[in-house]
Amino acid sequence: MTATGTATGGDTVRAPARGAGRWIERWDPEDETFWKERGERIARRNLAFSVLCEHIGFSVWSLWSVMVLFMGPEYGIDAAGKFFLVAVPTLVGAVLRVPYTFAVARFGGRNWTVFSAALLLVPAGAAAFALRPGTSYTVFLLVAALAGIGGGNFASSMTNINSFYPLHRKGWALGLNAGGGNVGVPVVQLLGLLVIATAGAAHPRLVLAVYLPLIVVAALLAALFMDNLRPVRNDTGAAKDAARDPHTWIVSLLYIGTFGSFIGYSFAFGLVLQTQFARTPLQAASLTFVGPLLGSLLRPVGGLLADRYGGARITLAAFVAMAAATGVVIFASGRHSLGVFLAGFTALFVLSGLGNGSTYKMIPGIFQAKALAKGLTGEAAAAHGRRLSGAAMGLIGAVGALGGLGINLAFRQSFQSAGTGTPAFVSFLGCYALCSAVTWAVYLRRTAATGSAREREPAAPALAKV
Template sequence: MTATAEGPPETDTVHDTQTVSRGVVGGRWIGHWEPEDPGFWARTGRAIANRNLWASIFVEHIGFSVWTLWAVFVLFMGPEYGVDAAGKFFLGATATLVGAILRVPYTFAVARFGGRNWTIVSALLLLIPTVAAAFLVQPGTSYATFVVLAALAGFGGGNFASSMTNINAFFPEGRKGAALGLNAGGGNLGVALIQLIALLIIATAGAGHPKLLLAVYIPLIVISAVVAAIWMDNISSVTGDKGAFFLALKERHTGIMSVLYIGTFGSFIGYAFAFGLVLQTQFGRTPLQATAVTFIGPLIGSFIRPLGGMLADRLGGARVSSVNFLLMAVSALICIGATALNSLGLFTTGFILLFVFSGIGNGSTYKMIPAIFRRQALERVAAGADESAALQHARRISGGAIGLISAVGALGGLLINLAFRSSFAATKTGTPAFWAFLAFYLLCAAITFAVYQRRAAGVRI
């Protein structure tokens, strides 16, 4: 049944989708959405959810590319730009910080405007940092201007939170891990692709033409907005749920999972910004030599992220995450040993392993979020609460938590860039930073085991 109307949708008693037009921006709205109902999911839910997922992946992919634009630009910035290694690390940290902060309002935007509508707007906002860079990225531009341009690239970082919050609402509990893993992994691929395109530009045109990147991405931004407009939908039950964020803010599990996500996604995005600069600064790699390697880590980490979600669906997110943090600690130890041996090959291997395990951890920790709140809901049901109301509350709070956790987790990228900046300033190597990372990963493994795995009972997390 399809209808066009203003105001809240009528109750749909036949479990079909109902489309209405409403809200500040307008657009297609699905009035009834019940993915946990097997009949609804088989009849209409699966096809609609998958269509929205693939469109979301493309738009988020472009957002990640724009967010990490300055991880690539700094590789083009030779002595004529007058920016040293510490200044370049700070540009990456600036983009990371702004992207992390924007994830909070971007999560609210899904509830205010609808997932489809906000995806269109957020895609078009990416034109601001790219068009500005097209005019201003050149020798002679002041460092303060570069900092402002890097901050504007943070628009791309906010896209992740709104995209994940939106897609979380489309899928049933048993499929969230795979769906969120695909959505995030496809988005994360934007980090690798922009570095690969930079490699092609440097190899063919030289390191003096960074603006060729923008000639590729500005048209893609416009295309991504069109894709969202044509293939995505809004879900009315998610609209106007402003209290979900504040409910999540009061939950202790939101804070705990934020720390764990700093360890996984914060590592991924932080290393994506820093990898090329570390190779240039510590091992004297040229821009071409650095870019020939740097795209590999984000590429593998992005492709493997859905595996983390799938393993979490099958084995439990807590079990996968706790083991994964231990493997991240081992990878950091490899980088420390490689630095002592001055082995570029071993160092590159350790760094790429950090991407691999941060990718798996991204998927497994994200899967834990809805599972934690679902277990809380079922515990309330066992105590006599209404099952439908309890599960709806769990979906609300997990949506709010996803936005908050993704924002705090992204701050890990800021911390990693600042740690490298301090480490290289003090010792000319990244060794002190890697020791700090190793200790943090061990802490995350202990937290995951103690809070979510050792005490697991009833519904597995």
Template sequence: MSATVHDPATPAPTTPARARTLSEWHPEDPDFWERTGARVARRNLVFSVLSEHIGFSVWSLWSVLVLFLGPQYHVDPAGKFLLTAVPTAVGSVLRLPYTTAVARFGGRNWTVFSALLLLVPTLLAGILLRPGVPYATLLVLAAVAGVGGGNFASSMANINAFYPQRLKGWALGVNAGGGNLGVAAVQLVGLLILATAGAAHPRLLPLVYLPLIVLAALGAALRMDNIETPPQRGHALRDICREPHTWVMSALYVGTFGSFIGFGFAFGQVLQVQFSQQFDTPVKAACLTFLGPLLGSLVRPVGGRMADRWGGSLVTCWNFAVMAVGAATVLVASQRHSLPLFLTGFIALFVFSGIGNGSTYKMIPAIFGARARAAVLAGADPAEAERTSQRRATALIGVAGAVGAFGGVLVNLAIRQSFLSAHNGNAAYLAFLASYSLCLVLTWAVYLRGRGAAAQK
């Protein structure tokens, strides 16, 4: 992608519709990057993070709203786990069209539209959520909140185009981490409402986000840019589904992001059900619910930076080893009914799922970046090789993001089924341990064995 960048200080082009479009973009050119690219990319990153952050908060609304659903709502624990799984499933499906929307409509344009779309689930929940509402209506409200999950895919696809290869791990980590903080943020806002207004006022939570959504859309409209791209040949998502790396990376992303979002949605309910004596009120559960998502989000750029330095595959492999230890700790703590050990294991899972989020996203552009370099050495046109690499990496980010988010559904369903059948989460925790061990072996076998893998760096 090439760039003649319109400096914000210069007059806008005569066509208003193109006033925020970069006709060329050369992030791999050191002179261009130092002169104008870094500043423009940084500005787009800031407002992308803001919009994605609000999207994650809306997506995660029901991880908090279920804590407000007392006896007057007539929803049992299994029904609450389903309410947290539904928006995760919808969000995972929407990530596929959201990924392609950036290339079709422009990053700035789609960010504005997708931010304004968040008004729908917040307004509906603010109007309809009250005692006596049918469970089917609650399921619909939870499903509509899934639109917030799509924002991540479009945001990552957009920022991936703005940064050079050497900084993608850090940039994608910051973008994803800032967005993921929305999970912790909505839980903190929910805790504040529970502690002040009480559990009888769940509608306050979605209504708080209405002005924030408008501000995010306005910021994107005024400060973000589209990157003009040439017409694409073929269908990116269809083509990438034929790529073996797509399914390997998707499996790894289930282990990292799927864990993060699944635990983020279910953690409060797990505490209330498994340690009901210690967490007999929603406020007590909410006091700890936000901590895991907060730490997991904050370390995500660290995972990207580590991957930039030591290689995405190496960091990811060690990360899954630690996650397996964390899952084993949770299992032992559950069997011994030890709350301190249980919290320690779960916090470790949140932290290292965040680090793994950053390192896996470094691996994706690295795979196709290596192919582009090999193609250039074989005589291919450098610009065309870079465009192909960018297109395939963006498509893979979308597919892996969708499959990874669906992993969050599996986490919630596994925990729900475990509690239904055995009245504890031990079977689910054992399944998580096995999954992380499998991901460790998969990472080593595909990307580290022989030390010749494309994604190693």
């Protein structure tokens, strides 16, 4: 049986009986009446369950950053091999973000969330089967690659939530969605710490015993309470337009610097502590979760600050501060000072979290501003901005995640050649300097030269308010 209701402004909502597909036929979040009377409530409900499923996806994606802490000498894998093991899911997750972006329009946001959440049973089950001494390194690489499935969930979740919210609320909504997902990284690390502290490093399967039922519960809740948006359709023209727009690739570079740093450091931190500071698995696990937790919690704050002050301003401030924090880490690494090293590394997590939120907020703002520059107004401008920003998010999310791969490979090479992570940190410092310069030159320099962002907003996308 199908239940039908009509929202203000003729927006018809069709919600079939529980267990069937739930579809909303028309959706106009920019209509203030519709948003206040019905849209906000529906959007919040979908956001809540999107966060849950993305959260578990991030936990599975970062699973091997925890599993390697359980892999003692009996596994026969050196530090370089472990760094490569945690890099593989990063690569797979980055690649999957592109098709996951378009899956939302093809199958529906609710339907794809259910499927992609249930699919996490595959990497979790494979890890539970493979985690034992004597398993070949090739098998470990294949099983770790499966964990990349969890990385794809971010792109589909963000694309879906982007469609639910009006432009002036996207920074907070996208930041909350992504931040709630990012928290999956420290949560799985905390669980690993709990298992190591109570049962010992010989029982990694206990971590999987927790996640397997959670995956089932998340998929069921998404099936029961989320919605599909009928107006969201795949637009290959939008994908091509987004890929041809230079701002897609400029923001991709910035996202490499912010999200790439967050996910790369999250995956590598425990191994860095074990390798450079000779921490035991328990000691490393007790320290690794703090930074990712703070960075995840502050991602929505970055989006909120971007809504108020402009994404480009917050992003530039984040990169400048990240460069300074990297200098602290390089100093501490040379002095072998664990306390200072932890302070600098934690600051990197905090700042990358803020930068994640502000950078992603820039995406819809840039394409909205470009629509205004074309002479579009009102709903026509909003629709144009949603069309291109939704397509761009998948590409930007995929390229940004590759930054995490680069960080893990840089650490692997650094420890192989120099026995320390210092050369890797020097290269990261150069990256943050480049990102700072690009942010200022493209999105702030012309605004500062010509006056207020408000005066320039209809004319160009290079704004401090994007």
